Amino acid sequence: MYFPFDSRKTLYKSKFGAVESGEVLTLRLLLHFDAKVRDAYLRYYNDCDKQIKEVQMYPTHSIDEYTVYECETSFEEGLYFYSFRYTSDYGEFFVTAFDFNVGHVSPDGRWWQLTCYDKDFKTPSWLSGGIIYQIFPDRFFSSKTKKENVPDDRYISEDWEKIPEHKQNNGFCSLGNDYYGGDLKGITEKLEYLNSLGVSCIYLNPIFEAHSNHRYNTADYLKIDPLLGKEEDLEELCSEAEKHGISIILDGVFSHTGDDSIYFNKYGRYGDGGAFNDPHSPYFPWYKFTNYPKEYHSWWGVPSLPEIIEENKAFDDFITGKNGVLRYWLKKGIKGWRLDVADELPDCFLYNIRKAIKEENSDAYLLGEVWEDATNKISYDVRRSYLRGHQLDSVMNYPFAQAIIDFVCGGDGFKFMDSVLSILENYPEPAIRVLMNHLGTHDTIRILTRLGKSDSYYGDRDWQSRQKLSDEEYEQGIKRLRLAAVIQYTLPGVPSLYYGDEAGMQGYSDPFCRGTYPWGKENKELLEFYKWLGAFRKENSVFDGGEFKSILGGLGLVSYIRENKDYKILIAVNRWCQDDSLELPDEFIKCEVVYGNRPQENKLKIGSQDFAILKIKRES
Numbered sequence: 001m002y003f004p005f006d007s008r009k010t011l012y013k014s015k016f017g018a019v020e021s022g023e024v025l026t027l028r029l030l031l032h033f034d035a036k037v038r039d040a041y042l043r044y045y046n047d048c049d050k051q052i053k054e055v056q057m058y059p060t061h062s063i064d065e066y067t068v069y070e071c072e073t074s075f076e077e078g079l080y081f082y083s084f085r086y087t088s089d090y091g092e093f094f095v096t097a098f099d100f101n102v103g104h105v106s107p108d109g110r111w112w113q114l115t116c117y118d119k120d121f122k123t124p125s126w127l128s129g130g131i132i133y134q135i136f137p138d139r140f141f142s143s144k145t146k147k148e149n150v151p152d153d154r155y156i157s158e159d160w161e162k163i164p165e166h167k168q169n170n171g172f173c174s175l176g177n178d179y180y181g182g183d184l185k186g187i188t189e190k191l192e193y194l195n196s197l198g199v200s201c202i203y204l205n206p207i208f209e210a211h212s213n214h215r216y217n218t219a220d221y222l223k224i225d226p227l228l229g230k231e232e233d234l235e236e237l238c239s240e241a242e243k244h245g246i247s248i249i250l251d252g253v254f255s256h257t258g259d260d261s262i263y264f265n266k267y268g269r270y271g272d273g274g275a276f277n278d279p280h281s282p283y284f285p286w287y288k289f290t291n292y293p294k295e296y297h298s299w300w301g302v303p304s305l306p307e308i309i310e311e312n313k314a315f316d317d318f319i320t321g322k323n324g325v326l327r328y329w330l331k332k333g334i335k336g337w338r339l340d341v342a343d344e345l346p347d348c349f350l351y352n353i354r355k356a357i358k359e360e361n362s363d364a365y366l367l368g369e370v371w372e373d374a375t376n377k378i379s380y381d382v383r384r385s386y387l388r389g390h391q392l393d394s395v396m397n398y399p400f401a402q403a404i405i406d407f408v409c410g411g412d413g414f415k416f417m418d419s420v421l422s423i424l425e426n427y428p429e430p431a432i433r434v435l436m437n438h439l440g441t442h443d444t445i446r447i448l449t450r451l452g453k454s455d456s457y458y459g460d461r462d463w464q465s466r467q468k469l470s471d472e473e474y475e476q477g478i479k480r481l482r483l484a485a486v487i488q489y490t491l492p493g494v495p496s497l498y499y500g501d502e503a504g505m506q507g508y509s510d511p512f513c514r515g516t517y518p519w520g521k522e523n524k525e526l527l528e529f530y531k532w533l534g535a536f537r538k539e540n541s542v543f544d545g546g547e548f549k550s551i552l553g554g555l556g557l558v559s560y561i562r563e564n565k566d567y568k569i570l571i572a573v574n575r576w577c578q579d580d581s582l583e584l585p586d587e588f589i590k591c592e593v594v595y596g597n598r599p600q601e602n603k604l605k606i607g608s609q610d611f612a613i614l615k616i617k618r619e620s
Helices: 184-189 191-196 231-243 313-320 325-331 347-360 398-408 413-426 429-433 447-452 461-465 471-490 524-539
Strands: 025-032 037-046 053-063 066-073 078-088 091-097 102-105 112-117 132-135 201-204 208-210 218-224 247-252 289-291 336-339 365-368 436-438 494-498 547-553 557-563 567-574 580-583 592-595 603-606 610-617
Touching (some): 037 066, 132 436, 184 231, 325 347, 413 547, 447 471, 471 494, 471 610
Parallel strands (some): 436 494
Antiparallel strands (some): 557 567, 592 610
């Protein structure tokens, strides 16, 4: 039996996924002889103008009892949606998309999406096939170096193992004002450790001067926070990291500043100037006051984070200009930027950011924080174009993270595979190669806590501060984390490890997901597992842009193949609490067993809550 159309099979669509501008694409529609078809048409529209156009399809051959109708077409850069129409002796009919992007004869389904990106879109080759390690700088490691010019209104904890303060009060030790002394020199001292994990890129949460431990309330874009060190320390980190094959990217927070900053200066920390104190300040046009000076637009209504008008030319030049912030730090040795809340930055600003970064270093990486499908996201009533070659290189891959977590916690493997294929179908190949595939970040519950808990109840901060996984929950969390990590490390894109997840750190949401790394108290078995995963990924070139092929998506078992011209690697993950088996493709009956059981004839047995990895060398 054949469907009228299936966008994920090359029988129907000559190329899976997004296409380059001008690339010729062949589409095929299979209609049964009994349909008595007269004419068939491809229908499509560009999202910009919504004008439906049609291309006639012609019968070319037959398959069993189906006539194949075919057309060739190409598209300019843009976002397109398409479906099909045909006429017959019985009237007019439409073919639209339903579950798993399979087409049915019905007017009630969706239109398929086709992303067409700039043919010149390129992303950094050095990151593809690598591993990202995200560090919250204050909490990773302290070099114990004496710091200068540290403001005296900060609480410096002398107990590295103390849980982060969770109460937002006016006391000295309060939420956001407790620091542990992690610094840039400390990260440099731990480069050998990061190298043992196979890390090729360190993503640092904000390091610029700011008056909270998370530093998303920037006070000075051109100054390293004194608790983290000096400019020279960043240069040394970049230089030493490069010797280990590791690049550094920084977090750029450009949608807002802190109210306690040299630009806004609400509290007078920086003298008499600043937009809040002086309407003639050069920074005044950066902000939107509704009732000067006390009422102004702020990020999500948080008064301490006054919003920036990114279209303001002076601000734009300050960030993206020839002597702007982006280029300044690239010259110091960093290899790219992650843009905080990229979906809240206007297109014109994103264009200028990319232009500045790529002019300074064409091989620099530009990553954006976007939580949804970045190819069709609508933000502030505007369809965004992040990944068509003129804005971001790629994004933080929240859809993959959610799909993995849902699956290992008891979800449907069919839905997991559908979620993965949806992103791979919509995203341009250059963006897929450098997707940031995380399981946890500074904005989310620690992955071990998320996987160990059997319910989704999360109380307030007081409740969270008292929680710790029971022995049974911890064991369950570790089993699930192993499965999740295997999937994360073998899907298309680049796995991103949030500092300490490899050591078994626990914690609910902010601030408890931002604890200190447990040096000397790591879960050694879990840590060795992550080191093994890192080495396995590094040793196998199929993870550097290799093709992805779904083999099976079941209720509790998923399997897929990654392949290139040299090798094929099969990954199978069983989340069931009992053994399961997989019928292997014939070519894997004789294979190298990387992990798991040896196949018996054409059957592979996968243990309960376990996985298997098989490898074969392709014949030349």
